[in-house]
Amino acid sequence: MLLGCIGDDFTGSSDLGNTLAKAGMRVVQYSGVPEDPAAPDVEAGIVALKSRSVPVEEAVDLSLKALDWLRAQGCRQFLFKYCSTFDSTPEGNIGPVADALADALGADRVIFCPAFPATGRMIYQGHLFVGDRLLSESGMENHPLTPMTDPDLRRWLAPQVSRGVGHVPASVVWQGSEAVRARLDSEAAEGRPFVIADAIRDEDLLVLGRAIADLPLLTGGSGIALGLPQNFRDQGLLATNHPVWQGQPGKAVILSGSCSRATRGQVACHIAEGSPALELDPEAVLSGAMTPQDAADWALTQTGLPLIYSSADPDAVRAVQSRHGTEAAASGLEAFFAETARLLVAGGVTRLITAGGETSGAVVEGLSVETLEIGPEIDPGVPAIRARPNLVLALKSGNFGSEDFFAKAARRLEGTTA
Known part of the structure; x- marks a missing residue:
């Protein structure tokens, strides 16, 4: 194994796998820290954790265990993958995990770059944009677990870490990889070894990839991995077949628990096309009036492409959280989707599409899937995945995918593109 990756959720990990597979690497995603060694032909291994919103100490512990396993596989470089909208709180978990990984690897220069221009995530002057909006005006300010209210990533990261936070501006990136390396050196010399890197084009990410070829640790969204496979290819380390x-x-069947604008638009599109849809009432789910068996039975009797969803608007989500508590509401819905997925697969479902990072993580855990083979891209950031010989998945981050994503994913998982 050449590249060892640690993802803080399941959809983000498959997003990263998609980037690496498109660039020619043999990629396998693992659900949690594996117990057994990786297959010898794996070039990039991604340990997908459910660590984005857990307590800081737990996130750090899980990440270090993942690092230990990846180091044992012989990895030459390590990537900590988090969301392209930098989902975190002022306490973590991005910063504390990066601190711990840097300590373990002796990394004295670490880039932070969640940019992903293909999906509209760009960093300029240290500020994260989603399309033409600052992060704090993109809808992420309403995220139920990690509301992002400040687009300045330097300001957002600084309270989370023990090291100084610096910046590689776009003007330096545009001068090439040597200029980036020089900037990293100067920032480290000034006591700012953790560096937010600007990137507004794929070309910028390729420059950054070349600049960090010799660094043991990098962090970011899947975009920062764009240039990494070529570094290994240049060394003659990648297989060709x-x-x-x-x-x-x-x-x-589709299971959607995301409340993002993109997913709510996809749900609306699916319903407008006349496809069967079952909206979950969170109160009924949390009280037990609606059970996973009820939802699975409904889906298994539908023709077409049935959708089970709880993708409410932010006000509705906040109302449920205020009555039941944020953690109880989230864990209750995740457990519901996990059991529903298990019942659907037991009932003969062979293609499962999920929307939302927490929902996708719960579904993968509910299915007890340990190894995921990364397949072709469905939409930017979302690959087709084989979980078992007779089961394929599409694990979509809430903010990703075109309006007709659900129908497109079903076709791609079946092996057609029409």
């Missing part, structure tokens, strides 16, 4: 993706026939 990889298995060809095969689609999976059979019944498909």
Whole structure:
């Protein structure tokens, strides 16, 4: 294994896998820290954790265990992958995990770059934009677990870490990788070894990738990995032949727990097309009046592409949280989706599409899937995934995907693109 990756959620990890696989690496995603060694032909291994919103100490412990396993596989470089909207609180978990990984690896220069221009995430002057809006005006300010109210990543990261936070501005990135390396050196010399890097184009990410070829640790969204495979290819370390993706026939179902604007638009599009949809009432789910068996039974009797969703608007989410508590509401819905997924697969579903990082993580855990083979791209940041010989998945981050994503994903998982 050449590149060892630690993802703080499941959809973000598959997003990273998509980037690396498109660039020619043999990629496998693991659900949690594996107990057994990786297969010998794996070039990039991604340990997908559910550590984005857990207590800081737990996130650090999980990440260090993942690092230990990846080091044992012989990895030459390590990437800590988090969301392209830098989802975190002023306490963590991005900063504390990065601190711990840097300590373990002796890393004295670490880039932080969640930019992903293909999905509208760009960093300029240290500020994160989503499309033409600052992060704090993108809808992420209403996130139920990690509301992002400040677009200045330097200001957001600084309280989370024990090291100084610096900056590589776009004007330096545009001068090339040597200029970036020089800037990293100067920032480290000034006591700012953790560096926010600007990137507004894919070309910027490729420059950053070349600049950090020799660094043991980097952090960011999946975009920062764009240039990494070429670094290994230049050293003659990548294989040229990889298995060809095969689609999976059979019944498909969608489970959506994301409250993002993008997902709510996808839900509305799906319903407008006349596809079957079951909206979950959080109160009924949390009280037990609506059970996973009820939801699974409904989906298994539908024709077409059934959708089970709880993608409410932010005000509705806050109302449920105020009555039940944020953690109880979130864990209750996640457990519901996990059990529903298990029942659906037991009932013969072979294609499962999920929307939302927490929902996707719960579903993967509920299915007890340990190894995920990364397949072709469905939409930017979202690949097709094989979980078992007769089960394929699409794990979509809430903010990703075109308006018709659900139907597109079902076709791609089946092996068609029409």
